[in-house]
Amino acid sequence: MTSATLTRVEMAQRVAADIPTGAFVNLGIGIPTTVSNFLTAEQEVTRHTENGMLGMGPEAIGDEIDPDLINAGKIPVTELPGCSYFHHADSFAMMRGGHLDIAVLGAFQVSEKGDLANWHTGAPDAIPAVGGAMDLAVGAKDVFVMMELATKQGDSKLVASLTYPATGLQCVTRIYTEVAIFQIDPNVGVTVTEMFGPTTMARLIELTGLALIDGTK
Amino acid sequence: MTSATLTRVEMAQRVAADIPTGAFVNLGIGIPTTVSNFLTAEQEVTRHTENGMLGMGPEAIGDEIDPDLINAGKIPVTELPGCSYFHHADSFAMMRGGHLDIAVLGAFQVSEKGDLANWHTGAPDAIPAVGGAMDLAVGAKDVFVMMELATKQGDSKLVASLTYPATGLQCVTRIYTEVAIFQIDPNVGVTVTEMFGPTTMARLIELTGLALIDGTK
Amino acid sequence: MPSKIFDSVDESLADVFDGATVMIGGFGLAGQPQELIDGLIRRGSTDLTIVNNNAGNGEVGLALLIKSGFVKKIICSFPRQSDSYIFDEAYRAGKIELEVVPQGNLAERIRAAGAGIGGFFTPTGYGTLLAEGKETRTIDGNNYVLESPIHADFSLIKAYHADPLGNLVYRKTARNFGPIMATAAKTTIVQVSGVVGVGELDPEAVITPGIFVNRIVEVAS
Amino acid sequence: MPSKIFDSVDESLADVFDGATVMIGGFGLAGQPQELIDGLIRRGSTDLTIVNNNAGNGEVGLALLIKSGFVKKIICSFPRQSDSYIFDEAYRAGKIELEVVPQGNLAERIRAAGAGIGGFFTPTGYGTLLAEGKETRTIDGNNYVLESPIHADFSLIKAYHADPLGNLVYRKTARNFGPIMATAAKTTIVQVSGVVGVGELDPEAVITPGIFVNRIVEVAS
Numbered sequence: 001m002t003s004a005t006l007t008r009v010e011m012a013q014r015v016a017a018d019i020p021t022g023a024f025v026n027l028g029i030g031i032p033t034t035v036s037n038f039l040t041a042e043q044e045v046t047r048h049t050e051n052g053m054l055g056m057g058p059e060a061i062g063d064e065i066d067p068d069l070i071n072a073g074k075i076p077v078t079e080l081p082g083c084s085y086f087h088h089a090d091s092f093a094m095m096r097g098g099h100l101d102i103a104v105l106g107a108f109q110v111s112e113k114g115d116l117a118n119w120h121t122g123a124p125d126a127i128p129a130v131g132g133a134m135d136l137a138v139g140a141k142d143v144f145v146m147m148e149l150a151t152k153q154g155d156s157k158l159v160a161s162l163t164y165p166a167t168g169l170q171c172v173t174r175i176y177t178e179v180a181i182f183q184i185d186p187n188v189g190v191t192v193t194e195m196f197g198p199t200t201m202a203r204l205i206e207l208t209g210l211a212l213i214d215g216t217k
Numbered sequence: 218m219t220s221a222t223l224t225r226v227e228m229a230q231r232v233a234a235d236i237p238t239g240a241f242v243n244l245g246i247g248i249p250t251t252v253s254n255f256l257t258a259e260q261e262v263t264r265h266t267e268n269g270m271l272g273m274g275p276e277a278i279g280d281e282i283d284p285d286l287i288n289a290g291k292i293p294v295t296e297l298p299g300c301s302y303f304h305h306a307d308s309f310a311m312m313r314g315g316h317l318d319i320a321v322l323g324a325f326q327v328s329e330k331g332d333l334a335n336w337h338t339g340a341p342d343a344i345p346a347v348g349g350a351m352d353l354a355v356g357a358k359d360v361f362v363m364m365e366l367a368t369k370q371g372d373s374k375l376v377a378s379l380t381y382p383a384t385g386l387q388c389v390t391r392i393y394t395e396v397a398i399f400q401i402d403p404n405v406g407v408t409v410t411e412m413f414g415p416t417t418m419a420r421l422i423e424l425t426g427l428a429l430i431d432g433t434k
Numbered sequence: 435m436p437s438k439i440f441d442s443v444d445e446s447l448a449d450v451f452d453g454a455t456v457m458i459g460g461f462g463l464a465g466q467p468q469e470l471i472d473g474l475i476r477r478g479s480t481d482l483t484i485v486n487n488n489a490g491n492g493e494v495g496l497a498l499l500i501k502s503g504f505v506k507k508i509i510c511s512f513p514r515q516s517d518s519y520i521f522d523e524a525y526r527a528g529k530i531e532l533e534v535v536p537q538g539n540l541a542e543r544i545r546a547a548g549a550g551i552g553g554f555f556t557p558t559g560y561g562t563l564l565a566e567g568k569e570t571r572t573i574d575g576n577n578y579v580l581e582s583p584i585h586a587d588f589s590l591i592k593a594y595h596a597d598p599l600g601n602l603v604y605r606k607t608a609r610n611f612g613p614i615m616a617t618a619a620k621t622t623i624v625q626v627s628g629v630v631g632v633g634e635l636d637p638e639a640v641i642t643p644g645i646f647v648n649r650i651v652e653v654a655s
Numbered sequence: 656m657p658s659k660i661f662d663s664v665d666e667s668l669a670d671v672f673d674g675a676t677v678m679i680g681g682f683g684l685a686g687q688p689q690e691l692i693d694g695l696i697r698r699g700s701t702d703l704t705i706v707n708n709n710a711g712n713g714e715v716g717l718a719l720l721i722k723s724g725f726v727k728k729i730i731c732s733f734p735r736q737s738d739s740y741i742f743d744e745a746y747r748a749g750k751i752e753l754e755v756v757p758q759g760n761l762a763e764r765i766r767a768a769g770a771g772i773g774g775f776f777t778p779t780g781y782g783t784l785l786a787e788g789k790e791t792r793t794i795d796g797n798n799y800v801l802e803s804p805i806h807a808d809f810s811l812i813k814a815y816h817a818d819p820l821g822n823l824v825y826r827k828t829a830r831n832f833g834p835i836m837a838t839a840a841k842t843t844i845v846q847v848s849g850v851v852g853v854g855e856l857d858p859e860a861v862i863t864p865g866i867f868v869n870r871i872v873e874v875a876s
Binding site: 551637 | 767770771774775776792794795797799803826827857860
């Protein structure tokens with residue numbers, strides 16, 4: 001247990017530290033992208049971007065910017081030695097076929113079964129737009145979610161069942177929040193593996209309303 | 218009408234002459250392969266080999282032989298300028314997707330609906346082996362068959378319905394034989410478009426037992 | 435054989451017809467055939483069904499095509515973007531139909547069309563709004579949705595170099611949808627930065643073989 | 656990260672187990688991983704299911720593997736060839752199971768496994784003996800057969816060059832089944848003519864990205 005809850009930067013550091021050596025990862029748009037800032041060269045992690053590249057390097061700066069070389073967030077990026085390019089069908093086949101080790105994604109909600117909601121608010125007037133979210137959800141061997149545990153209104157985003165439209169079912173294996181890390185196994189339940197700051201199991205169970213398993217000991 | 222029935226070489230010449238300028242073709246193993254001997258440079262025909270190449274050149278001779286460059290019959294071949302290589306799934310996708318203009322194949326039998334039998338004698342002890350025959354049958358926009366019209370026993374190989382196991386249904390569009398050329402349209406029937414030697418419509422109708430349409434006039 | 439190389443964008447698009455389904459390559463600006471899209475706007479064909487990853491930004495390109503009222507329906511994965519207000523307004527006004535497809539299913543459906551596949555079972559989208567009404571099946575304990583191919587009348591794509599036979603190479607992530615869209619259309623029209631001689635492209639590195647390409651227009655990059 | 660480069664064929668095959676499904680690349684001799692097949696014979700695992708285009712010739716390679724009694728079942732498109740007498744005898748004696756698959760369906764089934772597709776409708780084989788007992792469907796007036804993915808425990812393939820990350824390039828028609836088999840196995844083992852440095856392969860011309868490759872053995876060619 002650390003003395004305070006995690007900042008977003010610390011969450012990204014935690015996720016980065018938990019990525020195994022040699023892993024192939026896809027870091028989703030937004031906060032998950034910041035995980036790359038904390039991956040070390042020794043980890044030899046290879047980044048995939050679903051618009052057709054393995055071995056993606058850091059964001060391009062200045063003269064490095066090439067409009068033909070962007071990531072899934074449409075940000076100019078760079079090549080690393082040993083990178084490769086492929087077309088969209090091959091890129092998503094790579095994902096859907098289970099070849100990526102880890103996808104790191106944001107979420108509106110995650111259910112105790114690992115169902116993920118991160119593509120659609122469910123608002124009746126919202127224009128639906130999914131991009132690669134559903135492919136990422138079902139494709140990687142492990143899906144790590146990074147999110148605040150509660151909404152601004154104080155409702156838990158880790159829930160018994162989704163109230164937002166699903167992105168994928170039983171796909172999330174781990175959730176990183178500012179107060180705790182959760183491991184999800186649909187056959188076992190949700191295990192709290194680590195808590196930060198003044199967090200307690202009692203407080204997490206109260207907030208989520210779930211029969212959480214204490215795995216911190 | 219020519220004065221004599223066609224030799225195999227003349228059949229190959231006829232097929233070659235009928236291939237449109239700029240066509241992409243797959244010439245099957247055996248007699249169909251000989252069609253390439255009569256394609257002219259002006260025809261600008263591109264040859265596909267299903268083991269992963271477009272722009273295949275003639276058979277390799279002497280020093281040209283490279284064990285990594287073979288055709289579907291496993292014969293060493295050569296490259297032509299502008300050729301390209303691709304893997305087996307892409308190669309058969311190209312075929313199945315209807316991108317090839319013409320496949321030229323041999324046959325045991327063709328039905329009046331254009332059903333093709335060319336992979337299996339139906340003998341009970343035969344070991345089944347299909348290779349790319351079924352893919353070629355359904356893939357190309359037009360399938361030309363080259364065969365003798367009758368078996369050695371004198372039975373027509375153009376039949377009302379196949380007695381040999383089918384390779385593909387309603388796929389053959391034209392049959393080149395030593396005595397006549399037949400055009401097949403499942404909605405219209407079988408039209409004799411040309412006869413060679415002493416062949417007559419009456420004789421063809423008698424041999425095949427089919428209501429052939431005379432398209433030679 | 436008539437040359438595949440066209441002198442102008444407008445000639446290359448002269449037979450695009452009202453009601454056509456047109457695939458447009460690109461992911462963001464990378465691989466977007468800007469000049470061909472501008473040509474499509476000049477061409478003025480109406481009731482188009484457009485297949486693209488997005489639905490346009492700002493008031494140029496695909497957004498302008500929509501603003502011009504030429505698009506009946508769009509099939510894409512991500513219509514809602516910064517500056518996609520032209521699409522948003524047309525959609526909210528009921529002037530344009532939208533079919534949202536998960537990006538990987540979109541790519542696989544385009545590939546299936548080019549590969550002669552009649553349909554395929556994909557895990558992506560199972561149990562979501564985007565699979566509603568679609569056939570599902572459990573195979574070896576995993577859940578799948580049946581998806582169908584998307585065929586096009588025309589594909590408009592951007593490549594890096596072409597040879598006169600239509601062999602193409604792309605550049606970096608600008609490759610994206612180009613190679614699969616080239617296979618899925620009756621007529622594939624490619625804008626390239628340069629045309630090289632026959633034999634100048636490495637046969638091992640050709641990404642789109644010429645069989646898939648009907649027309650090439652060189653556009654200064 | 657442990658190196659993907661193995662010093663010997665035998666080490667690279669040390670965990671092949673009895674009952675494994677093993678894909679073997681090659682079409683004829685082109686792309687056939689001869690040394691890996693020899694290693695598989697030395698390894699001596701039994702009850703193997705082999706996926707290959709053919710069923711071996713003469714008394715070497717795959718034919719010898721069959722002769723050794725290590726193969727329970729073979730999935731291929733064309734078992735009957737000149738000099739395929741070892742397979743022929745084993746088959747007629749009921750010692751080996753045979754699943755004959757049209758070559759394009761074989762390739763697409765391997766690709767489907769690598770691409771996470773649960774099944775697909777193909778026109779190839781419809782109405783033939785090879786579709787007997789399989790689900791069929793008419794889609795837009797065309798007839799299709801439902802085919803399923805073929806997954807493997809190991810793929811043994813041959814490429815031209817690899818880099819230490821496992822990126823591969825192939826040579827001419829020796830490419831054939833290699834790239835798709837690399838995607839369909841839990842463990843992909845590649846024999847190459849040479850290993851080059853990281854960054855020496857053109858990223859535009861890499862055919863198999865390293866993510867699909869687990870082990871590399873350099874074999875003098």
